[in-house]
Amino acid sequence: MKSIQHALDHAGIGLRLPHIAEVVATRPRTGFLEVHPENFLANPHAAEFLIELSRQYPISVHTVGISIGSTAGIDRSHLKRLRTLIEKIKPTLVSGHLAWSTYGNDYLNDLLPLPFNAESLCLVAAHVMEVQDFLGCPYLVENPSSYLGFLGSTMREAEFLSQLVEKTECKLLCDVSNAVVSARNMGYDEQEYIDSLPANAIAEFHLGGYTPQEDEANPGGELLIDSHAAPIADPAWELYAYAIRRFGLKPTLVEWDNNIPPLETLLAEATKADQIAIATEAHRVPTC
Amino acid sequence: MSPLAEVQALFRQAVVTGEKSRLVPLLSGGRYPAKRLAIHQRHYETSLVTALLGKFPATTWLTGTRFVTEAATRFVHNRVPQAPCIAEYGREFPMFLSSCRGAVRVPYLYDFAELEWQVGQLAIAVDEPPIGLAQLSTIAADALPETILALQPGISYLQVSWPVDELMKLYLNDGAPEHFSMEPLDVWLELRGARGEFHINRLNRAEYLFRTSILARRSIGDAAERALDVDAAFEPGHAWAALINEGLVTSITR
Numbered sequence: 001m002k003s004i005q006h007a008l009d010h011a012g013i014g015l016r017l018p019h020i021a022e023v024v025a026t027r028p029r030t031g032f033l034e035v036h037p038e039n040f041l042a043n044p045h046a047a048e049f050l051i052e053l054s055r056q057y058p059i060s061v062h063t064v065g066i067s068i069g070s071t072a073g074i075d076r077s078h079l080k081r082l083r084t085l086i087e088k089i090k091p092t093l094v095s096g097h098l099a100w101s102t103y104g105n106d107y108l109n110d111l112l113p114l115p116f117n118a119e120s121l122c123l124v125a126a127h128v129m130e131v132q133d134f135l136g137c138p139y140l141v142e143n144p145s146s147y148l149g150f151l152g153s154t155m156r157e158a159e160f161l162s163q164l165v166e167k168t169e170c171k172l173l174c175d176v177s178n179a180v181v182s183a184r185n186m187g188y189d190e191q192e193y194i195d196s197l198p199a200n201a202i203a204e205f206h207l208g209g210y211t212p213q214e215d216e217a218n219p220g221g222e223l224l225i226d227s228h229a230a231p232i233a234d235p236a237w238e239l240y241a242y243a244i245r246r247f248g249l250k251p252t253l254v255e256w257d258n259n260i261p262p263l264e265t266l267l268a269e270a271t272k273a274d275q276i277a278i279a280t281e282a283h284r285v286p287t288c
Numbered sequence: 289m290s291p292l293a294e295v296q297a298l299f300r301q302a303v304v305t306g307e308k309s310r311l312v313p314l315l316s317g318g319r320y321p322a323k324r325l326a327i328h329q330r331h332y333e334t335s336l337v338t339a340l341l342g343k344f345p346a347t348t349w350l351t352g353t354r355f356v357t358e359a360a361t362r363f364v365h366n367r368v369p370q371a372p373c374i375a376e377y378g379r380e381f382p383m384f385l386s387s388c389r390g391a392v393r394v395p396y397l398y399d400f401a402e403l404e405w406q407v408g409q410l411a412i413a414v415d416e417p418p419i420g421l422a423q424l425s426t427i428a429a430d431a432l433p434e435t436i437l438a439l440q441p442g443i444s445y446l447q448v449s450w451p452v453d454e455l456m457k458l459y460l461n462d463g464a465p466e467h468f469s470m471e472p473l474d475v476w477l478e479l480r481g482a483r484g485e486f487h488i489n490r491l492n493r494a495e496y497l498f499r500t501s502i503l504a505r506r507s508i509g510d511a512a513e514r515a516l517d518v519d520a521a522f523e524p525g526h527a528w529a530a531l532i533n534e535g536l537v538t539s540i541t542r
Contacts, residue, residue, distance in 0.1 A: 038374070044413055108368070
């Protein structure tokens with residue numbers, strides 16, 4: 001298994017199906033490869049390539065199908081398939097979303113929002129521990145991109161995540177772009193959000209592109225959609241530097257999942273992340 | 289039902305059916321949370337329709353983007369995925385498509401879409417090391433009828449009522465002849481795929497019955513009987529030897 005140090009040296013990129021053959025052939029320099037395991041569990045041909053690449057690159061497994069916020073419970077058959085894959089590729093990092101996507105037997109193919117209150121905290125905490133126990137490894141929880149909230153919420157997202165960490169000792173994946181999207185859509189300050197997260201729990205960063213869209217309810221206004229279909233925008237780069245100053249260097253992933261560009265474009269984004277990380281860390285004063 | 293379970297039930301209903309009247313009063317965000325909810329509703333529909341269109345490009349070529357997109361849009365609200373691996377979603381789409389209004393003008397639509405679905409699934413398979421004739425020769429002749437063969441994971445068989453394999457070849461070769469006529473014809477197809485490639489072969493009826501029986505883990509003797517029922521001249525020895533020579537057999541069970 002490749003060590004976490006490799007993943008710290010350079011930003012990682014998402015390994016998406018259109019790029020697999022080129023990555024196998026050219027073996028580009030990147031800190032790690034991130035995969036959505038659901039793309040490989042039903043594709044033995046792609047999984048073969050992934051297993052081969054895992055011998056050279058640290059791998060980050062980022063699931064979209066483990067629904068830790070679902071009252072329907074964790075899909076145990078999916079968890080078993082995931083564990084089988086994890087045993088083969090021995091990832092350095094395993095993570096998922098603070099969201100839900102299943103109801104009964106239905107899989108809704110979206111990361112749906114949760115109210116932040118005692119009931120959802122208890123449920124999510126139980127599921128995080130269940131997943132960690134079953135997989136036999138830490139499960140990082142990613143902050144969501146938000147477009148709406150619930151009147152039944154009794155706490156803010158950062159507080160929810162802090163209490164989740166306290167209850168489960170899990171680690172967090174700080175998606176810096178999601179923090180920008182959520183803050184702008186829900187009307188709070190993104191730097192205050194970063195300041196509210198438990199620093200010792202942050203174990204990974206994500207960066208991805210978002211797409212502005214007109215806010216239909218507010219003519220002239222704008223919503224940000226977490227599209228993963230565009231270059232990373234300046235506010236996300238700025239918040240990334242802010243997050244490094246607060247939390248220190250962490251393995252960083254550049255995500256681009258839709259309108260997938262040439263591999264070299266993705267690698268260029270990762271290089272930019274490296275440059276910002278190096279420049280920021282050089283001037284960082286560690287915080288307690 | 290707990291408050292959270294009820295919220296999720298209402299959210300599911302809003303996303304899948306569009307009915308949101310009981311959910312919206314529970315939401316916050318912007319001036320009109322219903323508009324924010326529409327982001328999730330649109331993502332559910334758009335992401336799954338896109339996934340389906342990606343799996344049926346040949347069928348889209350055959351019938352047109354509008355027809356398939358409209359059908360896919362209805363499908364995703366009728367058949368919610370039952371697993372997180374969306375690569376496995378769409379198994380029922382050929383049947384659903386062929387029941388749509390307008391499909392009656394393309395009577396071979398189901399056969400063609402089903403062919404496309406199956407080759408798509410097989411092309412991502414990984415083949416296993418095949419066995420050779422030498423392994424089978426270790427079995428006594430009187431034990432052969434009870435022997436069961438396992439076939440490569442990237443094999444399936446399809447019986448269709450139209451020569452849709454010819455139509456698929458047109459699509460794959462980017463061909464557009466001046467005249468192409470589809471007449472009903474019983475066709476028995478063997479589909480093989482692995483590591484990004486696939487092949488479509490025609491079989492005669494006896495071969496088809498023999499090979500589908502083998503795939504279903506029936507013994508060589510059982511499979512031979514089925515084939516001989518339709519063709520007294522069928523030669524089982526040649527048939528199973530052909531399977532092995534073609535690299536299709538991965539293991540033997542006695």
